[in-house]
Amino acid sequence: MQNNQVWVGQKDLTNDQEFLNSIDREFKDDITTLEKAPELQGNRRDFLKMLGFGVTAATVAAGCDIPVKKALPYVTKPDSIIPGVATFYATTFVEGGDVEPILVKTREGRPIKIEGNDSLSKTGGTSARAQASVLSLYNIKRYRQPQLKDGTAFANSDWATIDKKVKDALKSGNKVKVITNTIVSPTSKKALASLSENYSGVSVITYDPVSYAGILDANLADFGKRAIPTYHFDKAKVIVSFDADFLGSWLPNGDVSADYIAGRDVSDVTAVKMSRHFQVESHMSLTGSNADNRVLVRPSQMGSAIAYLASKIVGGGNVQLPPTIKSKLDKVENQLRAAGSKGLVVSASNNSAEQQLVNAINHAIGAYGTTVSMNNANLSRQGDEADLGALITELKSNAIDVVIFNQCNPLYDYAGAAALANALTKVKTKIAIGYADNETNAVCDIIAPVNHYLESWGDAQPTEGTIYLQQPTISKIFDTRQLEEIIMGWTGDTTQAVDFLKTSWKTDRFATQSKYLSPTSFWENSLKKGGQVSTSGTAASYNGGGISGLISRVTKPSTSELEIKFFETSQMANGQSADNPWLMEMPDPVARTSWGNYLAVPVNFDGTRTMVGLNNLKDGDLVEVTVGDIKYTVPVIQQFGMHPETVALALGYGRSNSSPVANDVGVNVNASLPIVNGRAQYFSDRVSVTNQIGKEKSFSCVQYHHTYGVKGTDEATGETINADEAATVFVTYGAVQQGFQGAITDRSVIYNSNVKDLTDSVKHLKEKRGHAQYLNDQGMYPYEEYMEDKYSQGHHWGMHVDLNSCTGCGACTVACMAENNVPVVGKREVSRHHEMTWLRIDRYYYGDVENPNVVYQPMMCQHCDNAPCENVCPVNATNHSSEGLNQMTYNRCVGTRYCANNCPYKVRRFNWMDYTTADLFPANQPAMGLDTEIPFYGDDLTRMVLNPDVTVRVRGVIEKCSFCVQRLQEGKLTAKKEGRRLQDSDVKTACAAACNTDAITFGDMNNKGGDLSKKLKSPLNYIALEEINVKSSVTYTMKVNNRDITLDA
């Protein structure tokens, strides 16, 4: 009975009996009924059973080793970082003298991608090496702290210790040599100068891994300025290049390529403005492959060829040359003369007399001021390796106490490396300011580890009137310092690098401009933009004299049976970035080989059905090459367009003391470079090549068939036939001898034309396309209706690739690897055709079999609207988006490879093994063929370069170009947030962004006023393999060359 006045409800207040009863029974239901609940029935034995099962199951489950993946959240999130949103910083790529203004994409504080800075460069493109440089930041073999040599091996040390040791060594009175590659940073130079100010006896030797001393000396003689001119290829009508690979590896070439392509404008087919480019060379260089005509001379005849042209144009002198070369050069001379000031002659010769002859020609035709300028000279090469020769003499006389190597590797890339190494043993203290192991650092006593450029403040001055800024994009990963800080540590200056740079910027650069009123706003705006460009440079005028004295100083042609040409490839240069896996795996644009240097041998058609290489050598044969006294065992690649008495071998390979990526990959030929007057010469006539001595086990060439209709003479009939088509025959059964003529050239993969035949070619193309379209229209399902239905709304993504703009440099392929986490597979896997590149550049030779032209065709997924890959996938892993993208769903893919088989373009890539270490099994991760310990992406440092927006693919699935769908999504999101429609210029795929020549245009085909639509109007456009009706979304243009066929006679 409730008598108190505290009640909790009406029933409580009224003392309802039922309620009162229920209070007595707190548990309303009979507890006994609960016990009968079936789910609770059980007894001790059941409990034990469950326990037993549970423990066993847990034990079994726990026995499976699930790898621990680390992902740490921010404890305190920096204000400037929004997770998932990329931040871009403007900075500058510097490697030796090569300079490119870039933007660095960082995600959560990690630099992951390099983009061009289009506010400072002509097209906002980059080189392959700049693209790859972000991976070098995460080089697992880079120095992590100062090193001191202890006996023969290095031991970890710290800055205080090494600073003290260095200071002791530098004490005044000691003779100190600083050896460096070209330094383009005024601030770095200032820092080096401060070293000389603090210690007496310090002097600096500058040399370049590939020497430009000849041209520098020539300009010193002719202009009083030791610099390289800037060239304006866009203004040139006739370009004559003597071996200068200006589109490939000769000088930094970003804007050069853009200019060159600007001078070859085929956008209006009725009024083509196209320069004519003659390349005089002995082997097929990247630039030569883009040339209209190539005049093949032996390397040792190059000087005579220059001299002959000079003698014809300037007058005077008598030059001996074979009449065939003379007659060709006569024609070159006529055209050059006709072009007048619109002509341009360049040469890569390292003989200053030859370079002075080039200057004389340019002067005589009036090129200075239009196509060549010494006023705003190029500062990217300043070295002279003759100084190294002199140093050896000094070293031998025990005159040097300390040698400091600043981020250079003369014991690898200097022609006299052996002598230098020998002489260096006499030096007491050898100090290296270095980034990672190399041949030179290995002999040093102290290693001062230097920052990556993405961790550093700095500046760079590629030409007199241009200066770019560097800013760090990540805090230092390891205990390293940038060059200025290292030197200031030795001079006792405690200024921070950033302050040092700021000061020099404010004091030296502020005065040169008038736009900004305060030094601070000048600094901040410059930093934001990436640098400052002014047009001022010091004027210089030609003061050269007669040429007859020069002609006597050119290289004498050799009469040896064979000569060898040493050349730089655009990706490897002279081995500075050989330890970068992306560059190692990037195929050489011309030879299409990767992971090593291959002896390029001339090839000819035997008149029946074989392409015969020198000494009957075939692709992948091993030979022994003897240059001077040194023997090399190298694999062979048959190279079209070689002078028949020349073989060629690339520099930059065969590192011996670098990372496992580079060590013993290929051979180092630097030691075979002859030194003439202290200058390295990049050819030799003391060469012999054996017959085949074996087969290369891992012949990593990514293209086995190289030609698209090279013409030769049929031995039996004397008719001109397509030699490569004849060579597709392996056995004749006594029947077909000439192959199936038309087998390759009748395909709709490549169209090419001479400028002169352009009207006819356009007509022919129209007919071919009309025929294909007629066939395609006979289908059961009218494509127009489908298109209207599917793609008339929203976006319809497409791409245009201008084969006339593509120089084949390969920057796009590396950009694609970086953007899309494309794995590196290593030499063995490449040799098995397991390369994973989403974007490749097919290279074909066409025309004269002995002296062909070249076309480069970037080939990526064509995003067919009627895709053959999609309908054959049994599990719907590849399908089509409403915006016309052919999509891959990796986690749905079973890996039947049917789609890859059915892809006419062969752009689908299968993860044959676990290239990314994304799989649970550790057993199927191939090492890169070199270091059996670590597969690529196998360590946390390298994985920092991964783009978090792109899935890392597991083994067993297919992958392919996605048109950078992650960028599309990001662009759409940005547009949506800004409340507008996405314009096609808002989004660029990684390949299009990286292209220096804007050869790739990506966009929305539904945007009628957009960039892509404009490109799609050209009558030169075609769709590769149009007749198979796959409705590809990528359009190519016909390749137009300006070959002068009179030279072929």
Add this chain to the structure above:
Amino acid sequence: MSSYVSPIREPLITGSKSYHDITEDLVSPTEKVPSASWVIGFVLAISALAVGLFCIAWTIWHGIGTWNLNRTVGWGWDITNFVWWIGIGHAGTLISAILLLFRQKWRTGVNRAAEAMTIFAVICAALFPGIHVGRAWVVFYFFPYPNTRGPLWPNFNSPLLWDLFAISTYFTVSLLFWYTGLVPDFATVRDRAKGFRKKIYNFLSFGWTGAAKHWQRWEYLSLVLAGVATPLVLSVHTIVSFDFATSVIPGWHTTIFPPYFVAGAIFSGFAMVLTLMIVTRKILNLQDYITIAHIESMNKVILATGTIVGVAYLTELFIAWYSGYVYEQFAFFNRALGPYWWSYFGMMACNVITPQFFWFRKIRRSIFWTFLLSIVVNIGMWFERFVIIATTLARDYLPSSWSYYSPTWVEMGIYLGTFGLFFTFYLLFTRVAPVVAIAEVKSILKSSGNQYSGKAEPGHHHAHVTVDPHFKSYLNKSSYDYARDDKGNLSYGSTAPSRTSRLVEDEGEKSSTASTLASTASTLAADDLKKIEGIGPKIAEALNASGITTFAQLSETTTERLQEILDTSEGNYKGNNPESWAMQAKLAADGNWDELKDLQERLDGGKFA
């Protein structure tokens, strides 16, 4: 009555077998201790299987990268072997289904083994789609099962999915058909077995009693399954060919593929049946059931299908030329003259040229040549699939991507492993089930047994066949609807009548009718075999005892068989060589006595000089 047989038709069962003999001959291999050759074969097969399993494990553990496939050639030995094995299976289905519907009696001798071969070959084939994928552990994505992913279904447009359905249906129907045929035979085995073995066979025979209703249902089921399986003969390889025909790759994209693949499959299937049966009949002593006549029939099928395949090859070449389509033209040019010319040459030589030898009766009826050519055909058909798959892919549209492919040891090991798997199954099969369908063979004994049919005429008198009154009465008498077992007891056993006539029964060994009949037939028709040089009275007697009483019969008997008769008869006939007897008998039977005389002059005691 269907038991009428044209006199020019050869007997399908020789050796004057009685029903009991058939049961004895066919069941005994399952009852004896395996022979040494079986054991050796089994050890080899198991070893090969072990190698295959290791290579499969290696593949799954290390990835498809252990194979030499590449970015251009996505399928190589894997799919070549897959299509090859599927093709092998086709003969079994054709024999069991289509030939049943066509009432081809000779099928009874080989259908059991051929059907078994089908099943084992399909198992070998089905292995490849499972292991050739990059992620074998998610291969269940192929199946349209209810799921929580959307639900996400497979892509019904994909020929690979059609393959899945086609092959699983094919496998299921083939297995049912095979097992259905086995049920009465298992019952026979059961009836003879004892102890635990009897229990097993009792289970396997599903309680078969031999009741008329059983036979009736069994007949109907066989007929229904034959009806279901017949379209499968055509559909499976048609769909397999769609894997290629629906693609855009020149050399694959061909409308001729379905019939061409089916003909090729039957072609290779029969070749494999022959390869196996020639070995099996020798080892299990089944020459009386799988006779030269059987071999010849199968060789005729090979000749026909081989010719179809040859026409298909030539049609492809013609169409490539006629199409004016450069990719197609190059694809075929490249097959013949490109880097894989040897495989094209191998294919043409093995598949088009060699079967043409079967136009010659002598080769068709020669064990040696048949065996040799059947292996050649198998090799040729493997080459065909390799040509279609690898050489086509290696050089397709873009010259930049052209490549070359040769297998690694792993791929070869897996192929070897499928042989191991196949022969392991096959050898086990020969131990547990009658290799020849007992019930079916018995059903044709009365119409195609050599003592009942064939040329039973004396001398050079031709043509008319007189049916012995005893035989007539026997036929009438035997129209009873019961069966007796081998011991003569009335039973519901399996020594039973046919699928086709159902009613004929067997009196068994105790019944004197059959032997009386045989002896009556021989008295009536006997020739004087002693006229054959080399045959004396004793041998003549022995031959008569073996059922050879006329010149005609002797002329049809193989030398091996004669030698066998000599070997098994009492007396020492080591000096006698029967190699010329058939030839002499032929002349005698045809009445060419002059020629016989000439021949005998050239012979030395019946032997070729």
